[in-house]
Amino acid sequence: MYAFDFEQPKTIAEAVAALADDEAQPLSGGQTLIPTLKQRLAMPSKLVSLTAIPEMKGVCMNGNTLCIGGATPHAVVAAEASAYPALAALASNIGDPAVRNRGTIGGSIANNDPAACYPSAALASGATIVTNSREIAADDYFQGLFQTALEEGEIVTEVRFPVPQAANYQKFVQPASRFALVGVFVAKYADGVRVAVTGASNDGVFRWTEAEAALSANFSPSALDGLSVSADGMIGDLHGTPEYRAHLIGVMTKRAVAAAS
């Protein structure tokens, strides 16, 4: 580690002001950022903690929309998002207890790791990412590997999930990290089905639109018979080849539909 300033504001407005300084960076659960600092892959001059801001914490319902504060840890989502059971289950299977008690939904969505779980839930749910300055549709927010629509100094203050009629998340766990080797989130709404895939693509989380069309017509695993995802652009590493990951997408999507049904 090396020397840096540290601030812990109590309001979103104070956090935004603190982040206006050159090379200041938000810190949430630190589950990604602290190891990055230790390796000196990032060297911000100031860390602005977002974990003491009450207006960024908690889970609530607004009509049929589940709202989760950006600084809410995964363990709290697991315990309190009972209105959206598939999302609560996803949160309860992230990492290990230490990661779930420190890591936050805002940090996960901001980091947009290609193997993270929440991006698939947000994309499959057509969620709205709320920041200190605007609201961004999930379809516009996720822009590739570790890339999002966030501007410098912009913070995720809340994520809003329309609650679907049925949903399920299936994660093929990478056993060392607990991240998704491949994860598929399926959500069925009155106007159609959305399917989002994490862990698989070199471009990060994506929607499998062919599966969405088939499942919107017939919400059953058999609707996916004959459909497959190309291995082109899939991640290949020591844990799995591109072909393996492409195959897993079909398997996990069928399992998610079966479980949601």
Ligand SMILES: Cc1cc2nc3c(=O)[nH]c(=O)nc-3n(C[C@H](O)[C@H](O)[C@H](O)COP(=O)(O)OP(=O)(O)OC[C@H]3O[C@@H](n4cnc5c(N)ncnc54)[C@H](O)[C@@H]3O)c2cc1C
């Ligand atoms: C061992 C291990 C296992 C894990 N397993 C999983 C898993 O199975 N599934 C999964 O999805 N994730 C997993 N994670 C990731 C973890 O759950 C966190 O979501 C992730 O580390 C980021 O959240 P954080 O709150 O710790 O963010 P931090 O590490 O504090 O920050 C991450 C990045 O986001 C920025 N940032 C943080 N908060 C905000 C905000 N509100 N607005 C804008 N920018 C912000 C920071 O500046 C930094 O660049 C795992 C992590 C570890 C260490």
